Amino acid sequence: MDRRGLLKALLAVPLAGTSWLAHAQKKGMAMVEELQQNWKTFLAAGTATPSADEPLKLAKEEWRKRLSPAAFHVMREEGTERAGTSPLDAEKRAGVFVCKGCDLPLFTSAMKFDSGTGWPSFFTTIPGVFTTKTDYYLIYPRTEYRCKRCDGHHGHIFKDGPPPTGLRYCNNGVALKFIAKEGKA
Numbered sequence: 001m002d003r004r005g006l007l008k009a010l011l012a013v014p015l016a017g018t019s020w021l022a023h024a025q026k027k028g029m030a031m032v033e034e035l036q037q038n039w040k041t042f043l044a045a046g047t048a049t050p051s052a053d054e055p056l057k058l059a060k061e062e063w064r065k066r067l068s069p070a071a072f073h074v075m076r077e078e079g080t081e082r083a084g085t086s087p088l089d090a091e092k093r094a095g096v097f098v099c100k101g102c103d104l105p106l107f108t109s110a111m112k113f114d115s116g117t118g119w120p121s122f123f124t125t126i127p128g129v130f131t132t133k134t135d136y137y138l139i140y141p142r143t144e145y146r147c148k149r150c151d152g153h154h155g156h157i158f159k160d161g162p163p164p165t166g167l168r169y170c171n172n173g174v175a176l177k178f179i180a181k182e183g184k185a
């Protein structure tokens, strides 16, 4: 190979790499969109679920009665459960994760990944189910997310998730309820 040919070959490598990556990224995002659109295929037959557009507003004392002390602390006082305490972190069956406060479907099992953090982690969500806000409780800014229907706190979004979204929805397991697609949860 002459010098010119070598230069051409060297230039071609990163370019080919970039376009392959862009292609994989695009394909990955299309798969994520499909997961978001087809989330109902993970619901157990005959399961009725509420919509994010039917708000559930209760007084603090009502929430205290409705939730366990641990769920109340996380969802209504923005607490964080201890890592590794939720059995849902290891849940691997097909199904849907709904809000403990109001039953709104939030994630499917296909959106979950093992982050190794000890909290149930998801790389995307069922569309339109969360509101977000920046908080500074740990000095540095974090994006907090809440259930759109009942305004219950669920967790924080970090940018160290897997491709293609690169996001990690770090969710308190105590704020979730799992409905297995087949059989009892």
Ligand SMILES: [Zn+2]
Residues within 6 Å of the ligand: 099, 100, 101, 102, 103, 104, 147, 148, 149, 150, 151, 152
């Ligand atoms: Zn909710």
